Amino acid sequence: MFEKRRPGAVLFDRDGTLIRDVLYNGDPDLVEPMPGAIEALGRLRRADVPLAVVTNQSGVAKGLLSPDDMDQVNAKVEELLGPFDAWAICVHDDADGCTCRKPAPGLVIRAAAVLDVSPRDCVVVGDIGRDMEAARAAGARGILVPTQETPAAEIKEAAEVADDLADVVERVLSDAEGPVPAISAPWARAMGWSRW
Numbered sequence: 001m002f003e004k005r006r007p008g009a010v011l012f013d014r015d016g017t018l019i020r021d022v023l024y025n026g027d028p029d030l031v032e033p034m035p036g037a038i039e040a041l042g043r044l045r046r047a048d049v050p051l052a053v054v055t056n057q058s059g060v061a062k063g064l065l066s067p068d069d070m071d072q073v074n075a076k077v078e079e080l081l082g083p084f085d086a087w088a089i090c091v092h093d094d095a096d097g098c099t100c101r102k103p104a105p106g107l108v109i110r111a112a113a114v115l116d117v118s119p120r121d122c123v124v125v126g127d128i129g130r131d132m133e134a135a136r137a138a139g140a141r142g143i144l145v146p147t148q149e150t151p152a153a154e155i156k157e158a159a160e161v162a163d164d165l166a167d168v169v170e171r172v173l174s175d176a177e178g179p180v181p182a183i184s185a186p187w188a189r190a191m192g193w194s195r196w
């Protein structure tokens with residue numbers, strides 16, 4: 001059996017996943033971390049897992065949110081939750097036909113490229129089906145953390161559903177921290193291999 005590896009990176013959706021979802025928010029004062037976000041990110045950083053944010057911000061395309069205000073909100077996110085190794089942001093709307101707005105895979109691919117890891121080694125964490133579709137389209141592992149607003153159909157569709165962000169960290173790190181299987185093959189012992 002192959003030993004599972006820790007992910008190359010964990011890519012988080014922003015609104016409804018890392019912070020409370022406030023529609024088209026341009027006010028840093030309204031930024032509020034989701035329950036367990038600070039602790040979960042801390043555990044991943046201590047495990048040396050690169051972290052990124054992959055976020056749709058169509059309020060910019062709609063003219064409801066200025067790029068400057070969005071930047072200030074993102075700065076507040078880092079003030080409260082700590083720094084991220086990469087940010088990938090789509091400022092388009094559905095009608096723009098871009099390749100980055102989730103459920104398209106562009107943000108996942110871009111963040112993985114910035115972090116110099118394969119999308120296949122990434123975990124994408126989000127609160128809606130669009131996040132999971134983007135993960136799947138990029139070849140990444142998607143983990144849904146539903147909120148009260150997540151449509152039931154999207155929860156049912158998800159390949160993997162976690163209770164909360166602490167559960168996400170358990171799932172992601174237990175793959176790397178699990179017990180190493182005992183070696184039973186005599187030839188392996190003879191060659192002095194302790195694990196492979």
Ligand SMILES: [Mg+2]
Pocket residue numbers: 013014015016017126127128
């Ligand atoms: Mg979201």
Ligand SMILES: [Zn+2]
Pocket residue numbers: 090091092093098099100101
């Ligand atoms: Zn886009």
